[in-house]
Amino acid sequence: MTGSAAIIGGGVIGGGWAARFALMRWEVRIFDPDPEAERKIGEVMANAARVLPMLYEAPMPTRGAITYVGTVAEAVAGADWIQESVPERLDIKHRVIAEIQAACSPDAVLASSTSGFKPSELQQGAARSGQIMVAHPFNPVYLLPLIELVPSAASDAAIVTRAKEILTAIGMYPLHVRAEIDAHIADRFLEAVWREALWLVKDGIATTEEIDNAIRYGFGLRWAQMGLFETYRVAGGEAGMRHFMAQFGPCLQWPWTKLTDVPEFTDELVDLIAGQSDAQSGHMGIRDLERLRDNNLVAILRALKQQGAAAGKLILDHDNSLRASLGDEIPLVTVRRVVPVDWTDINGHMNEGRYGQLFSDASEELMIHIGADREYIAAGHSYFTAETSIRYLAETHAGEDIRVTTRVALGAGKKLKLWHQMHRAADDALLATCDQFLLHVSLETRRSCPPLPHVAAALDRLAAAHAEVTA
Numbered sequence: 202m203t204g205s206a207a208i209i210g211g212g213v214i215g216g217g218w219a220a221r222f223a224l225m226r227w228e229v230r231i232f233d234p235d236p237e238a239e240r241k242i243g244e245v246m247a248n249a250a251r252v253l254p255m256l257y258e259a260p261m262p263t264r265g266a267i268t269y270v271g272t273v274a275e276a277v278a279g280a281d282w283i284q285e286s287v288p289e290r291l292d293i294k295h296r297v298i299a300e301i302q303a304a305c306s307p308d309a310v311l312a313s314s315t316s317g318f319k320p321s322e323l324q325q326g327a328a329r330s331g332q333i334m335v336a337h338p339f340n341p342v343y344l345l346p347l348i349e350l351v352p353s354a355a356s357d358a359a360i361v362t363r364a365k366e367i368l369t370a371i372g373m374y375p376l377h378v379r380a381e382i383d384a385h386i387a388d389r390f391l392e393a394v395w396r397e398a399l400w401l402v403k404d405g406i407a408t409t410e411e412i413d414n415a416i417r418y419g420f421g422l423r424w425a426q427m428g429l430f431e432t433y434r435v436a437g438g439e440a441g442m443r444h445f446m447a448q449f450g451p452c453l454q455w456p457w458t459k460l461t462d463v464p465e466f467t468d469e470l471v472d473l474i475a476g477q478s479d480a481q482s483g484h485m486g487i488r489d490l491e492r493l494r495d496n497n498l499v500a501i502l503r504a505l506k507q508q509g510a511a512a513g514k515l516i517l518d519h520d521n522s523l524r525a526s527l528g529d530e531i532p533l534v535t536v537r538r539v540v541p542v543d544w545t546d547i548n549g550h551m552n553e554g555r556y557g558q559l560f561s562d563a564s565e566e567l568m569i570h571i572g573a574d575r576e577y578i579a580a581g582h583s584y585f586t587a588e589t590s591i592r593y594l595a596e597t598h599a600g601e602d603i604r605v606t607t608r609v610a611l612g613a614g615k616k617l618k619l620w621h622q623m624h625r626a627a628d629d630a631l632l633a634t635c636d637q638f639l640l641h642v643s644l645e646t647r648r649s650c651p652p653l654p655h656v657a658a659a660l661d662r663l664a665a666a667h668a669e670v671t672a
């Protein structure tokens with residue numbers, strides 16, 4: 202699914218939305234009065250274009266065009282999705298929504314990135330409340346899939362359903378917040394943690410760095426994969442959640458929490474926190490920190506994807522939906538993808554083991570093409586690799602767009618010989634070649650045997666076509 206998106210307000214969050222939509226093939230128009238907006242969004246886009254494709258094994262869709270326009274009306278005319286990401290002030294949001302509704306289609310989704318306002322507050326005085334809802338993202342919007350989708354009672358159910366479909370199609374996870382509440386679900390949670398952290402710094406119990414370490418070396422890792430309740434269920438041992446609550450429930454009466462009590466945000470507290478934060482991370486620029494954060498997120502998300510867990514499961518499903526079946530071009534393009542950060546080694550280039558993986562992926566794609574697919578394997582037949590010879594011809598780096606092409610050099614009886622070539626998309630440089638010999642096997646006897654007739658016939662056709670071109 203694709204369409205056109207209007208981004209109103211192109212700061213940290215609007216820029217992230219623009220990148221997410223454009224990288225998923227949407228045409229994007231942006232309005233932001235800041236004369237620096239184009240430069241800033243360009244930098245967000247560069248970050249996003251480097252890392253988002255690393256989450257996928259499938260080739261990314263063709264990138265949608267991004268256009269900067271001079272008025273809200275130009276941005277929203279004909280747009281299917283309008284994302285308001287102006288500063289967190291209700292008066293500004295009301296003014297901007299009025300301007301948007303004067304020029305947009307009544308059927309368009311009009312979503313706000315607001316961290317705290319309820320949709321009914323945004324709808325006050327609106328020309329058409331039905332199309333307005335909250336779609337609250339998380340920074341960086343181009344990597345983190347969660348969107349808190351919050352309609353009010355006045356929101357149009359059909360438009361909300363469409364909003365969910367669009368978000369899913371661009372790889373996001375719309376969490377439908379059923380009852381509107383200030384700061385939705387996740388920001389209430391973040392605020393609670395933030396308040397406790399402020400107290401701990403103010404009272405001199407911990408520094409900003411010690412608090413960050415308390416999160417990232419421990420429970421922060423658990424939260425990314427199981428969240429809060431599932432984590433605690435496991436912590437209850439064999440007796441599960443009931444036992445956990447019996448043991449820890451009463452503690453809430455103890456002085457363990459100051460959550461209802463807000464520390465005064467004095468200049469002194471701001472100086473204390475800002476000073477500690479400078480001491481902790483001031484040696485790195487914001488862009489360096491963003492890069493570090495993005496690389497770590499890619500590695501975590503890819504690990505979760507490998508396990509089919511939490512946000513990784515979502516990316517896996519989205520990846521599968523982006524996969525296209527092979528055409529009949531010669532040679533066949535069997536892999537088209539971006540090299541992820543977690544594939545590099547101590548030399549800063551792609552580890553040699555990953556070449557093997559890529560050529561193996563290419564063979565699997567070819568197997569699917571000739572009918573030796575999952576069903577065929579489930580029925581007890583497959584190909585095993587017997588010999589591989591790889592030549593590494595040039596360095597390959599994280600973030601590079603690569604493709605593998607495959608020719609059938611021999612397809613006779615149980616023998617299959619493939620010739621793979623790996624190229625960098627940017628300059629067509631030949632990066633590596635692979636000579637691979639496979640044998641058709643019975644998964645029952647684990648011994649070689651001829652393929653079933655339909656696979657043999659498909660292989661014959663492909664081998665003949667490839668031989669013709671090579672001759």
Ligand SMILES: NC(=O)C1=CN([C@@H]2O[C@H](COP(=O)(O)OP(=O)(O)OC[C@H]3O[C@@H](n4cnc5c(N)ncnc54)[C@H](O)[C@@H]3O)[C@@H](O)[C@H]2O)C=CC1
Nearest residue numbers: 210211212213214233235286287288289314315316338340
């Ligand atoms: N920064 C964050 O971590 C998150 C922020 N949000 C929400 O996203 C919204 C935007 O926040 P940020 O991007 O952080 O702010 P920001 O300050 O980075 O960006 C706001 C942008 O709006 C532009 N702007 C101001 N008036 C405008 C107008 N009348 N029309 C169009 N553009 C206008 C500004 O020039 C600026 O580029 C807020 O509602 C915020 O609560 C949501 C999730 C996370």
Ligand SMILES: C[N+](C)(C)CC(=O)CC(=O)[O-]
Nearest residue numbers: 315316338339340388391
């Ligand atoms: C601090 N914040 C309220 C703007 C945070 C968010 O809204 C979500 C996030 O990305 O942490």
